[in-house]
Amino acid sequence: xxxxTQVRAKxxxxxxxxxxxxxxAAIVKGLTDFCxxxxxxxxxxxxxxxxxxxxxxxxxxxxxxxxxxxxxxxxKQAYPMHADQVLFGDFLASDLSQLIPNTFSLIGNFPYNIxxxxxxxxxxxxxxxxxxxxxxxxEVAERLAASPRTKEYGILSVLxxxxxxxxxxFTVDEHVFNPPPKVKSGVIxxxxxxxxxxxxxxxxxxxxxxxxxxxxxxxxxxxxQFKVKDELLQEHNFINKRAEELTYVExxxxxxxxxxxxxxxx
Ligand code: SAH
Numbered sequence: 001x002x003x004x005t006q007v008r009a010k011x012x013x014x015x016x017x018x019x020x021x022x023x024x025a026a027i028v029k030g031l032t033d034f035c036x037x038x039x040x041x042x043x044x045x046x047x048x049x050x051x052x053x054x055x056x057x058x059x060x061x062x063x064x065x066x067x068x069x070x071x072x073x074x075x076k077q078a079y080p081m082h083a084d085q086v087l088f089g090d091f092l093a094s095d096l097s098q099l100i101p102n103t104f105s106l107i108g109n110f111p112y113n114i115x116x117x118x119x120x121x122x123x124x125x126x127x128x129x130x131x132x133x134x135x136x137x138x139e140v141a142e143r144l145a146a147s148p149r150t151k152e153y154g155i156l157s158v159l160x161x162x163x164x165x166x167x168x169x170f171t172v173d174e175h176v177f178n179p180p181p182k183v184k185s186g187v188i189x190x191x192x193x194x195x196x197x198x199x200x201x202x203x204x205x206x207x208x209x210x211x212x213x214x215x216x217x218x219x220x221x222x223x224x225q226f227k228v229k230d231e232l233l234q235e236h237n238f239i240n241k242r243a244e245e246l247t248y249v250e251x252x253x254x255x256x257x258x259x260x261x262x263x264x265x266x
Pocket of ligand 1: 018043
């Protein structure tokens, strides 16, 4: 029986229901192989194609949150034993420490219209989230896992890789969804780094965003607003480089330089 037939797919909620259960099982395995938390939070369970493998797993307690009332009603009926674990709400607007009183792993076939916002919320909540396995549109998944000097490499790559080790797991074809999205999808795993980078997050985000705002300019020009002396940038070999050439480690160094300089001069 296709359980999904009872929930109409709603485009404005980014709903594309995965129909291939072996792919769903592989995504969940991508999480369970690494999961050490007592809780798992699923964003956007929809018709429960991932949830069906999560609920029976006694290694953790699964909470699933969806913004679609019809999905929530459907899931509560389909899994009466787990009805209180299905929440109606907006993940982005949720206070995660209120939702789950502990650390948790994050999973989902994410609604593609809010991919970046999900990543930024993950980064902001990283203290609570040691592991994330999720499906994004392929382009976003590639961006998160991208290496320097590629066209996919950008703000999301640097920020995510500073806090998490990112692995691109596999690509998912558009034809295994109902309705099929216009693009392929990619599944990635993010494992939080053992040691958080020793850097002030506000400065770090600001430097990375500013550098990539003019990604084809050399850093000396792209970072002009920070008014760092050329000699200082020169000293560290940053002056003639472009944002897309720097690893996250170099961005951390660069941020420290700018922050120190800014604090001494501002
Ligand atoms: N996991 C399901 C559904 C994926 S579609 C599957 O793989 O088939 C994305 C799901 O995210 C939809 O169910 C949609 O209602 C839900 N969603 C969209 N925006 C959301 C938000 N802000 N918070 C929680 N869920 C959201």
